[in-house]
Amino acid sequence: MTRPDSARTHFVGKGTLPEAGLWLREGYAPVSDTTVPGHPAGYSADEGLVEAVNTALILAKPLLLTGRPGTGKSELAERISWELALGPVLRFESQSLTEAQELFYRFDLIAQMADAQLRGDDAPRPPEHFLSFGALGKAILYANPQAHARLIEWDQHNTRQLRIGGGPTEESPIAPPINEAQRSVVLIDEIDKAARDVPNDLLNGIERMAFRIREMRNHLVSAPNDDTLKPIVIITSNSERDLPDPFLRRCVYYNIPDPTQEKLAEILRLRVPAALGGPSGGATGVNAIDQLAPFYQDLLSFFVEYRDERAAHLAYRPGTSELIDWANALARYHADPQGDLKANAALIGRSLGTILKHQDDRQTLTSKLKRFGLALGPGTT
Amino acid sequence: MSPPVDALSPGGGVDGLIVFLRARGFPVGPAEAVDAARLIAHLARSASPSTEQTDPAGLIPKLRPVLCKRQEDQARFDALFHEWANALRPQRKAVADTPHTTTTAPPTRTSIWRNLALLVFSIIMVLAWWDSRQRPTDTPAVQEAVKQSPVAPTTSPPPAPVVKKAPPRFTGYTPAVRYNWELRPWVAGALLGLGALGLLGLTLPLATPWLGHARRSGRRVPLDLTSLREEARRIVPPLSADIQARLERHVAGPATARSRLQRRPPLHIGRTIEATARRLGVLSLRHRDARLRPSYLLIVEVDADAGQTPHQLISDPRGRMFYHWTERLRKHGIDVDIRLARFDAETQTARVCRPTGTGWRLDGDEGESLDRLPTPPVGQRLVIVSDGHLLIDADHQWRDWAVRARFHRWPQRVMFTPTEPRHWGAREDAIERRERPTDPGFYVLPLDEPALAAWAELVVTGRLPRFTLSRSQRYPARLRALEADNRIDALLDPDTPIDGLAELLDQLKYYLGENGYYWLCACAVPPIIRWELTLLLGEQYYLNAKLPPEDLADYIANDYPRLAMLPWLRRQRMPDWLRLALLDSLSPSVQEEVRAVVRNKLGQIQLDARGDDALSLEEPPGPLSRAPSTATKDTADTLYLGYLAGHTPRQLMLRAPSEWSVWLAQLPVRQRTGLWREWLTAWRDRLLWRNGLSFYGSSRRMLRVSTGVLAIGVVLSVTALRTEPDTLPTGARDALYTEQGRWTGGVQSASIRAVAYGADGATIISIDWDGGQRQWNARTGGLIGTLLNADKDAISTPPFTSVAFSADARHMATGDADGMLRLWDVRTGKTIDPPIQAHDGMVSALAFSPDGSVIASSGATDTVIRQWNTATAEAVNRPMPPQNIFLTSLAYSPDGRRLVSGSGNGEIQLWDASTGQAIGPAMAGHEDEITSVAFSPDGAYLLSGSNDASLRLWDAKTGNAVGPPMRGHGGPVNSLAFSPDGAQVVSGGADGTLRFWTNRPNEDAIVTLNSTAEDADVYQAVFSPDGTKIATAGKDGAVRLWNAATGQAIGAPLQGHTDSVLSVAFSPDGSRIVSGSWDKTLRLWDATTGQAIGAPLQGHADPVQSVAFSPDGSRIVSGSNDNNLRLWDAITGQTIGEPLQGHSGPVNSVAFSPDGSRIVSGSSDTTLRLWRAATGQSIGEPLRGHSGWVLGAAFSPDGSRIVSGSNDTTLRLWDAATGQSVGAPLQEHSVEVRSVAFSPDGKRIVSGSYDASLRLWDAATGKGIGQPIAQTGRVFSVAFSPDGARIVSAWIADQPVIAPQLDQVGGPPNNTTTIPTPQEAGNSNAQSVAPPTTTPEAPAARTPQQKLPPRQKQISPPQKPQAPAKKSHHDTGARETFASLLGDIIPTAQAATPAMVLAQNTEPQTRQTATPRAILEGEARAQSSASAPPAADAPAPSGGVQIWRVPPYPLPLRPAEAPPQLWTYALLAALGLWPILLIQRRRRLARQIKRRIAEADQ
Known part of the structure; x- marks a missing residue:
């Protein structure tokens, strides 16, 4: 459980960093092998994003990311966490019924009542027993362990209980030494899915990095007044609706553009090992596209054309993740990496479901495929 | 948080950026601002200044997340940031250098x-x-050919290798002279036209305020049919928009409640009476003056068939009325003759009888025939009471008797008709038809009850009838009041509404009735009022009202008279305020109806491009149209009366008033031929309507267009006038300009008929069409003169049709229209032989054989070539066969074996002269008749001139054209000739010009004299009088002779002088040479043998600077550094008289006047002096003006002027008679002028200067000609060749510079080659020169030290001259002066030039006598020789002598070269101001109108 002491403060955003530590995930064992699929080492941020992250770090402000699905918003959090050697990413997935308070904590009032019913008045369990912390609440808690040692204990206790039916796990990777302040990355995913007032409700908590637990007589939980320890909050939005201005004002904003073909090639190279095998082999320093096998090169260009040229007409625009899925699917189908699209026409037809998410787009896709020399048979979806 | 840190400084900081962004509307809240500041502060803290932070562009990705909150904002932020950074950049130069700054600058x-x-x-x-x-x-093939071209017979040797420049490539002949370029007429015309168009466009609006006034007042605006509809549309909607609301208020009561049409009485009696009274002169009843009193002849028709008797007639009210009328007039002493008339249908005659005392008798045959009425007394008026049946038959023709009656004898006649006229139709037309052009015709008046009653009233009471009766009482009281006060003009004032407008409108409504009022309103909609238009609108109005067409006339006749009484319609103008008020008073629906009337009517008109026939009757011609107050009265009455007669408006139009009749007669013609005129009128009117009058919209566009056109015209004109055509591309130049050649020798008035070179090639003879002969200088083109003995009349009578010169130009042959061939001696102008009858018809072509023994001729009719022996006048050889076209020119080949002919169809044919066989095919290329052909002297080429204004060169062997056509003549080329050496061609054209063509490209330097190191530095070079030789005065002490043509030395150098020769001169006959030397002596030489003549001429105490022969060769004058001139006997070498004393400084230049009587000398005392050559006395005062040493002086060839060059860098011209300076100094040289010379014709001056250039000047204007000719060293001497075609110049090299500057002589020698600019050198020299007055006063007493110029005094002792022994022989003071003169201007050149060093090395003697300066230089050289390479190794350092071709004479100044006068600019400025003034004036007017309309509305 040794973590590098040299707390990095500058975000690089791409490449494998030798000094970076393990990849921590909540509930998973630390990963040191950077070739594991989904490892942040394979993530690559563009320059604007890097600057935005750094700006957010400097200003200790939440970073609001927009961009179309599949542009790697969520992966960014993992990357930051890994690169800066922070704790596991604490995720908070917004849902339509999400309340702002859930980001900090939840109090199981029903359990308490049931408990009181069962136990009677003699030995009521402390309210901490019914407390479970949300992602941001947990991050604040761990950032200031000295002040909240008891709450942390309880939290760990509750977590163990929740995980394995009440029994503690010996090797809980997430249990840091209590006295060591730990910074975390909090990912608030797709905040635009939450109710309209959620962002507003979050404002003060996010700004001050503090919250009060009403059930514990307004016990104040706050992060230390040290910017280097404050949780790093990444908020993603799919731009499904406009966020309120006061919320925007408290955020650092960046819109992740659609990845270029080059970038996609780079991503494919990292994420789909089977796609490698281009003319230049695996040599580094050359064009990422050239490193791909011919088939995947063609696939990539087809994908980009399909994605960009008819963008306005597409009911659903596939994103990067679709491409990765598609390539992976094809790889698993054992597509011939040295052949062209035509050679693998049957496989493509079988795997189209990865990018074709809307029936209206079928016509577009078919005609596009035709232009690439592919004629889909009937019923290939 | 932390306050904003100025981390972006220098240059505004982050808050500056925030302010900037906010100013551009980019939302930046305080939180963002604080964040940005924090971010910047952090960056500034955390990192050392790196490019990322100093470069603004690097901040974009950092600041963007903070300041942008939306995806759309990002791009905008980037652009704004770049903009901000760019604005900052000038303040941040250090930052600007970073490479990132130029990455993605947004477009600006x-x-x-x-x-x-x-x-x-x-x-x-x-x-x-x-x-x-x-x-x-x-054409490469041609180059080969030119090598064969023989050289001129007079110039002997072949081209020498010394001609350094490569021989020019032969490309045919090019113009030898540059001519003036003048704009082609169409270009000039187009430029003028553009300017004029623009001016016109600008001027039109100038007139529009006045026209606008006229339009608003309704005057002088013709009906522009094509634009009426547009204009109506423009006028109508604004009115409705503006006024509609008020209309609602103003119009009371529902419009539907009003009855639309009412039946009205058909006649307007009041108007009838008024008109009749005025026309027939009843008014004159008031006058007692007999002369004015009219008499009347009253003829009353009685209907005999109806049994009418006179008594019945009298008892009839009608008859009674006439009876009363007659009685009353008679009571006033007016003679009234009453007759009764009866028409007899059987006899087709009418008879009249007088009423008897008791009654009327009208029996069968009694009475006289109507057609025998006596001639009326002057002024009698004819009144006929009849229904017209009396005069007009059923076919509407005048009855015979009526024609015989000659009614036109009564200029004023009227017919009262007892029945309604409208039923008459054509009959009335016939009655009213005039009989003669000047005859007004009958007036037809109704004789119905009311009219007669009114008439009776007039007759009975004698008062002018105010009896429009009840209706006149409804005439608007306001109008009546104004009319009574003669203030009708107030109603017509376009600008000022009258008081009580609303009251007037009410009265108008009451007066006109509803229909009439609407009609008036309809008339108010279009901006013009015309009778015809009024009627048409009325017609349309009633048609719109669904009136039965057959009743139309009645209704119109009811309303129209009252309308016609209104002053506006009578004057044909309606002010705008009334228009607006009228429309204002209508309810919207009615207003719409009224406008529909206008729309319908004028819309129809617009459909027809030619317009309505009726409406094309626009302006009656003549003065009446200018005076509507009088004209409209008659017009209105006439039209009204026509209306009473029941005519439709269209008919009415054709029944024009008598005043229009003349014009009407022309109408059909106008309509036939006036199409484009009408179009023009319409165009003009549209222009005025839209742009000048409407005060809206496109006027500005038109102004802009006009201004643009004018500006373009001006710019093009100025450009065209100021552009040097030579700088234009060839094609553009040829397209825009035409060459205009005029010789300075005189503009030819006549077309040149023939030209020929003299035998020596130096002169040209030309003969004009009128027989005048002229002689020209072949080199300069100058006119030498007319041939004195030419008998112009003898040559030109009978007029010759062809002319040819012999090869030596001594003889001339002419052929005339009679086929006679005459030979002439050119010099005497006499015929030599009796004429030869050569041909039957006109002699069309002539040619001399090369040896002059044979003449070939061809006739225009027989087209045969015959050859004649000039001596015997007999035919030689056989005549050549006739051609199919007459030959226009002939020429022999140089060997006489071939003959070339040019024909009228532009073809050239070669013939064997002896056999008459054609050689080769014809050469075709000319587009017009060949006028002249010639063989080149070597026979290899043919040259042809043509009427197509071009010359062409042909290869005589192959028949191919060589090179492009030689164009330049402004008209047909009449004649051409090769110079004997073939190098030049002269052509004479119908444009009166001689043009010269050369096969040499334009190269100025033609010969460089062979120059070795020894003879390179030459102080003076002069031409021999015959121009063939050049003598040079060498620095090495030798005089050399050169061949001026080849540049090769002639014989050995003329050795004898012991020091440098400074000056040399040829005797006028060229046999002897005199030279003046540094060794204080002069020497005479035989120019042919090169032997010295006699002993050196000794007498001067100091070096001889300048020598000159007198024009007669008997004397020599010399100027010396001893301040004196001396005269020498050129034969004996003895001095003549005493030295000519007067100068206080060395005499640098002497010259004889052309007549030998005077001598001019230029001296270092800054003056020139004139001397009497015979006595040696000084003439007048010294010529003062120069501020520096006078180095060169020369007389003009006519002796009237003197030119001098000075080291004050200027040349000056002096009047030789008065000694006054003429004009301003000629200042273009940068340093001192060493030598000057007049050209032989006196028109140019050449100067040579130490600034290493030659300069040609126009002697008349003092302006430089062309570019300076650059040399490689200081020019010491320039001279024109005797023919003025060449210049020889001598210079001394001053490069490379080896020695240090003089100031540094004491220091270590230094090899740097810094060369001061000539200006610097000149300045330093000017400073270094001692004031003239301090230069030698007592030459003998001077020491070198004292005589050194100030700068030289600084020289340290080691630099003192090293040859004291030799030096003692000289007056070192004067020598110093000369030394400084030699080396002064360029201090760096004071080191030994290599040539000097060479002279020292090779000729010790020379070295010993070298100037102190040279010695100084030698020493410096010696000091530097250790380190510097030997001078002999220096690359080609030398002076030299070069001969230059004088550029041909430029032509008289083009007019355009005169700078534009001030008034031109003033005019342009004024033109530019016009539009502004106009726009302002129009705006003011528009404002006034609006204000007044607003006032009127209130």
Whole structure:
């Protein structure tokens, strides 16, 4: 459980960093092998994003990311966490019924009542027993362990209980030494899915990095007044609706553009090992596209054309993740990496479901495929 | 948080950025601002200054997340940031250097300029490319041929190798003279036209305020049919929009409640009476003056068939009325003759009888025939009471008797008709038809009850009838009041509404009735009022009202008279305020109806491009149209009366008043021929309507267009006038300009008929069409004169049709129209032999054989070539066969074996002269008749001139054209000739010009004299009088002779002088040479043998600077550094008289006047002096003016002027008689002028200067000609060749510079080659020169030290001269002066030039006598020789002598070269101001109108 002491403060955003530590995930064992699929080492941020992250770090402000699905918003959090050697990413997935308070904590009032019913008045369990912390609440808690040692204990206790039916796990990777302040990355995913007032409700908590637990007589939980320890909050939005201005004002904003073909090639190279095998082999320093096998090169260009040229007409625009899925699917189908699209026409037809998410787009896709020399048979979806 | 840190400084900081962003509307809240500041502060803290932070562009990705909150904002933020950073950049030069700054600058406004620059650049490139394509290409085959071309017979040797420049490539002949370029007429015309068009466009609006006034007042605006509808549309909607609301208020009561039409009585009696009274002169009843009293003849028709008796007639009210009328008039003493008339249908005659005392008798045959009425007394008026049946038959023709009655004898006649006229139709037309052009015709008046009653009233009471009766009482009281006060003009004032407008409108409504009022309103909609238009609108109005067409006339006749009484309609103008008020008073629906009337009517008119026939009756011609107050009265009455007669408006139009009749007679013609005129009128009117009058919209566009056109015209004109045509691309120049050649020798008035070179090639003889002969200088083109003995009349009578010169130009042959061939001696102008009858018809072509023994001739009719022996006048050889076209020119080949002919169809044919066989095919290429052909002297080429204004060169062997056509003549080429050496061609054209063509390209330097190191430095070079030789005065002490043509030395150098020769001169006959030397002596030499003549001429105490022969060769004058001149006997070598004393400084230049009587000398005392050559006395005062040493002086060839060159860098011209300076100094040289010379014709001056250039000047204007000719060293001497065609110049090299500057002589020698600019050198020299007054006063007493110029005094002792022994022989003071003169101007040149060093090395003697300066230089050289390479190794350092061709004479100044006068600019400025003034004036007017309308509304 040794973590590098040299707390990095500058975000690089791409490449494998030798000094970076393990990849921590909540509930998973630390990963040191950077070739594991989904490892942040394979993530690559563009320059604007890097600057935005750094700006957010400097200003200790939440970073609001927009961009179309599949542009790697969520992966960014993992990357930051890994690169800066922070704790596991604490995720908070917004849902339509999400309340702002859930980001900090939840109090199981029903359990308490049931408990009181069962136990009677003699030995009521402390309210901490019914407390479970949300992602941001947990991050604040761990950032200031000295002040909240008891709450942390309880939290760990509750977590163990929740995980394995009440029994503690010996090797809980997430249990840091209590006295060591730990910074975390909090990912608030797709905040635009939450109710309209959620962002507003979050404002003060996010700004001050503090919250009060009403059930514990307004016990104040706050992060230390040290910017280097404050949780790093990444908020993603799919731009499904406009966020309120006061919320925007408290955020650092960046819109992740659609990845270029080059970038996609780079991503494919990292994420789909089977796609490698281009003319230049695996040599580094050359064009990422050239490193791909011919088939995947063609696939990539087809994908980009399909994605960009008819963008306005597409009911659903596939994103990067679709491409990765598609390539992976094809790889698993054992597509011939040295052949062209035509050679693998049957496989493509079988795997189209990865990018074709809307029936209206079928016509577009078919005609596009035709232009690439592919004629889909009937019923290939 | 932390306050904003100025981390972006220098240059505004982050808050500056925030302010900037906010100013551009980019939302930045305080939180963002604080964040940004924090971020910047952090960056500033955390890192050392790296490019990322100093470069603003690097901040974008950092600041963007903070300041942008939306995806759309990002791009905008980037652009704004770049803008901000760019604005900051000038303040941040250090930052600007970083490479990132230029990454993605957003497009700014500069791109426009960039595009513009690109456009201009591309245009230039296209032009350049075009230009390159226009250049002719060489023909390699020709180069071969030129080598065979023989040299001139007079100039002996072949081209010498010494001619350093490569021989020019032969590309045919090119113009030897540059002519003036003048704009082609169409270009000039187009420029003028553009300017005029623009001016016109600008001037039209100037007139529009007045026209606008006229339009608003309703005057002088013709009906522009094509624009009426547009204009109506423009006028109507604003009115409705503006006024509609008020209309609602003003119009009371529902419009539907009003009855639309009412039946009205058909006649307007009041108007009838008024008109009749005025026309028939009843008014004159008031006058008692007999002369004015009219008499009346009253003829009353009685209907005999109806049994009418006179008594019945009298008892009839009608008859009674006439009876009363007669009685009353008679009571006033007016003679009234009453007759009764009866028409007899059987006899077709009418008879009249007088009433008897008791009654009327009208029996069968009694009474006289109507057609025998006596001639009326003057002024009698005819009144007929009849229904017209009396005069007109059923076919509406005048009855015979009526024609015989000659009614036109009564100029004023009227017919009262008892029945309604409208039922008459054509009959009335016939009655009213005039019989003669000047005859007004009958007036037809109704004789119905009311009219007669009114008439009776007039007759009975004698008062002018105010009896429009009840209706006149409804006439608007306001109008009546104003009319009574004669203030009708107030109603017509276009600008000022009258008081009580609302009251007037009420009265109008009451007076006109509803229909009439609406009609008036309809008339108010269009901006013009015309009778015809009024009627048409009324017609349309009633038609719109669904009135039965058959009743139309009645209704119109009811309303129209009252309408016609209104002053506005009578004057045909309606002010705008009334228009608005009238429309204002209508309810919207009615207003719409009224407008529909106008729309319908005028819309129909618009459909027809030619317009309605009726409406084309626009302006009655003549003065009446200018005076509507009088004319409209009659017009209105006439039309009204026509209306009473029941005519439709269209008919009415055709029944014009008598005043229009003349014009009407022309109408059909006008309509036939006036199409384009009408179009023009319409165009003009539209222009005025829209742009000048309407005060809206497109006027500004038109102004802009006009201004643009004018500006373009002006710019093009100025450009065209100021552009040097030579700088244009060839193609453009030829397209825009035409060459205009005029010789300075005199503008030819006549077309030149023939030209020929003299035998020596130096002169040209030309003969004009009128027989005048002239002689020209072949080199300069100058006119030598007319041939004195030429008998002009003898040559020109009978007029010759062809002319030819013999090869030596001594004889001339002419052929005339009679086929006679005459020979002439050119010099005497006499015929030599009796004429030869050569041909039957006109002699069309003539040619001399080369030896002059044979003449070939061809006739225009027989087209046969015959050859004649000039001596025997007999035919030789056989005549050549006739051609199919007459020959226009003939020429023999140089060997006489071939003959070439040019024909009228532009073809050239070669013939064997002896056999008459054609050689080869015909050469075709000319586009018009050949006028002249010639063989080149070597026979290899043919040259042809043609009527197509071009010359062409042909290869005589192959028949191919060589090179492009030689163009330049402004008209047909009449004649041409090769110079004997073939190098030049002269052509004479119908444009009166001689043109010279050369096969040499323009190279100025033609010969460089062979120069070795020894003879390189030459102080003076002069031409021999015959121009063939050149004598040079060498620095090495030798005089050399050179062949001026080849540049080769002639014989050995003339040795004898012991020091440098400074000056040399030929005797006028060229046999002897005199030279003046540094060794204080002069020497005479035999120019042919090179032997010295006699002993050196000793007498001067100091070096002889300048020598000159007197024009008669008997004397020599010399000027010396001893301040004196001396005269010498050229034969004996003895001095003549005493030295000519007067100068206080060395005499640098002497010259004889051309007549030998005077001598001019220029001296270092800054003055020139004139001396009497015979006595040696000084003439007048010294010529003062120069501020420096006078180095050169020369007389003009006519002796009237003197030119001098000075080291004050200027030349001056002096009047030789008065000694006054003429004009301003000629100042273009940068340092001192060493030598000057007049050209032999006195028109040019050449000067040579130490600034290493020659300069040609126009002697008349003092302006430089062309570019200076650059030399490689200081020019010491210049001289014209005797023929003025060449210049010889001598210079001394001053490069490379080896020695240090004089100031540094004491220091270590230094090899740097810093060369001061000539200006610097000149300045330093000017400073270094001692004031003239301090120069030698007592030469003998001077020491070198004292005589050194100030700068030289600084020389340290080691630099003292090293040859004291030799030096003692000289007056070192004067020598110093000369030394400084030699080396002064360029301090760096004071080191030994290599040539000098060489002289020292090779000729010790010379070295010993070298100037102190040279010794100094030698020493410096010696000091530096250790380190510097030997001078002999220096690359080609030398002076030299070169001969230059004098550029041909430029032509008289083009007029355009005169700078534009001030008034031109003033005019342009005024033109530019016009539009502004106009716009302002129009705006003011528009404001006034609006204000007044607003007032009127209230």
